[in-house]
Amino acid sequence: MKDTDHVLTLATINPNLVQMQYAVRGPIVIRSQELEKELKSGMKKKFEQVIKCNIGDCHATGQRPITFLRQVIAICAYPPLLDDPQFPDDAKDRARKILSGCAGKSVGSYSISIGIEQIREDISCYIKQRDGIPSCPTNIFLSNGASEAVKAVLLLLSSCQPGSNRVGVMVPIPQYPLYSATNSEYDAYQINYYLDESKNWSLEVSELERAIKEAKENCKPRALVVINPGNPTGQVLSRQSMEEVIRFVKRHGLVLLADEVYQFNVYDPSSNPWISFKKVLHDMGPEYADSVELASFMSASKGYMGECGFRGGYCELINFNPDVQAQLFKYLSARLCPAVLGQVMIGVICNPPKKGEPSYELFVKERDAVLADLKEKAKLTTETLNALEGVTCNAVQGAMYAFPHIRLPPKAIAAAKEMGVEPDFFYCLALLEEKGICFVPGSGFGQQPGTYHFRTTILPSVPVMRRVMADLADFHKAFLAKYS
């Protein structure tokens, strides 16, 4: 069939989708999948295995599920297990309570669109306990991962009407590419503000002011996205920085979108403890606490649990106009409901075993082991990266990634340009082909022009991570030698 015979061609489909990029699953990752298939089919490579450091996918790199979470899920899915003595009573209690909140007592029924009431209550209790301030379950909606919630809120505040001013969304650079992909999809105007790498990726209000000022000709700024702890940058914001952000959004009439999905992933609470934007907002007093519109996002996919496949997430809305909130919830009703077992997962994460319950000790042991392991790998990764010539990497204070700055020789940059690709893409592709290590080039997240980075997760096991770092050191030395 000739190309012109198709109804849908690259020229007739939605141009926003053609433009959209999502680097975390981009060309490097697609090439890594091909390499895996080639290895499987018996082809010889310079490496025996592809190691995927491209995505925050904990279980894929060997982390084991937390027993209690999976026990509750299994019982909800197959209620005859309520009579099985091998399952502990606290898991059964959670499952019974959740099933009583499901229509027909089945996780196979639809829930209401914003999510099962009992689960939203548990989440609300978690938030209340975390921040020491009230939380209302009617302001919480559940979602298929945090991504769906982020997209829904961005859709609400974006306007596709032709002729009207494009809506501007402020996004940190570097950023998690869900935001740039969604802005492409909705044809929103992305206002980039740069995090200051020289100050451990700090968020400076002067940079926010610069960015919004320059963008005002092109759009109507309406929202500011903050990712804390940072992805891909790994910083944890200070309270002072958060207060400045809040004053900034209030001053400029913006909605604050707080991506707080890594709230459990903080490795050095003594220097910068993680605080929720909701808490900081509250502590700033009624002038801010009663007016700034804030959406906070949380996920089942990260933290110590890493249950990505369940697609559990929630969003808490603060100070939203009730009519607007009703419109958002009406919109959500057309997708019926988030996957119910994903709802169960995020609900149980917010209501884990308590002291005195039979599963408490095992739960704490499993949770703390994962977090201690991540902390060790955060340190190992930063130290190794900083020991490489021409590489500097800020401390991984939180989240699951390191985002080192790599100084590439001019000849390598020229070779990349000749190939028609970004220099950091060129570097990452060579690393993949040589060593089977899959990083994501910094250009997929955004970076200061003329600087180059890559993102690696810190997820593979300590021995694997040591090997990755050793292989990287080898490769890096050879790469510099080749292009010097």
Place this chain on the structure above:
Amino acid sequence: MKDTDHVLTLATINPNLVQMQYAVRGPIVIRSQELEKELKSGMKKKFEQVIKCNIGDCHATGQRPITFLRQVIAICAYPPLLDDPQFPDDAKDRARKILSGCAGKSVGSYSISIGIEQIREDISCYIKQRDGIPSCPTNIFLSNGASEAVKAVLLLLSSCQPGSNRVGVMVPIPQYPLYSATNSEYDAYQINYYLDESKNWSLEVSELERAIKEAKENCKPRALVVINPGNPTGQVLSRQSMEEVIRFVKRHGLVLLADEVYQFNVYDPSSNPWISFKKVLHDMGPEYADSVELASFMSASKGYMGECGFRGGYCELINFNPDVQAQLFKYLSARLCPAVLGQVMIGVICNPPKKGEPSYELFVKERDAVLADLKEKAKLTTETLNALEGVTCNAVQGAMYAFPHIRLPPKAIAAAKEMGVEPDFFYCLALLEEKGICFVPGSGFGQQPGTYHFRTTILPSVPVMRRVMADLADFHKAFLAKYS
């Protein structure tokens, strides 16, 4: 806080969302939830229970899950059950195979964006067996329910670029409101074509021609949606009608979207057996089979399984331009992956126990009991409705709904208009307040101007369905008396 203090108000948010309606969870349903809460709190009503006939939610109305499906899910969620003798070997085999296709052998890891390869292979085998023609797993993508797949394909073919001609999407009237809601969201131009109620909701090509001709001034028609078996109408299309549809889309350069989520719900195969559009397309020979772009949608939520809460679904793409397909798959990658246990659910549905396997007999017994029950209720519903004065209802040949035509007295129509609502909304609201029965007004699905309908599911158990029908008869008589 004054309304003008909000950044987001009804005037500043995305107008497409304000305009969007989704009747299946609309105001009548919201009122039914309030009534349920009032009953729970001890308030006296004229009824003791709200009966929800508004949504195709099988488990909510008492249908029990199919044992085998849930066993596989439970084992996948909690693999220690692989050693549990109470679980049959075929369920364990399925779970083992699926887990081997998950990164890290965990359903907590992300799958590739289009879904786990093993599961797409199982789906592909099912389709091949169903139609007797090849199916390729690389043309199948999994989704959170069929809804997400429908929305993705519509997004692909819609264009939000200001200035360009709006894309036209042909939708049957009455339709399932996912289509109108999505067209509102994407600002696509909806081209309504009417099904012919006088011929058991048949799809007439002359009506398609009328509709597209009238719409061409306002848009660039790009796709035709067909729902077969019909929702809310319950018809099953004849092969001849499907051939005419295929000739029509080829003639006018349209993509065919076949919503085939009710393919297991066919109650009288002797009159109109259900055939897939893919099969009919194939049988029409290469002129059509090799060129018409077809997307076929299937769901875990309907059929005999009714596993709505799992949000399992798939879409098979036929004759799509590979570059376009790659763009769609790139778009899907930004939502990472559909819920993995939803993927498992639709996969196992396509690969149920086979003759000779230990679970086969129980599976067949459970499946056939649900389908026999639905068949009985389909007949009961139609017969009762047709016995009411001023009500006519076509045979429910398939799906899970009846969509009777109700002739309302002029005084009732006047009373509705005075209240500022549609007459069928007025009727359904009165029925809800009087009897606690929740139907959806026909205006939520679309109907010929001046005609009135409602949609009821046929899902409640036979005794409940008998009571619903008796209560409806009572109410209807009193309603006619009141407004005659």
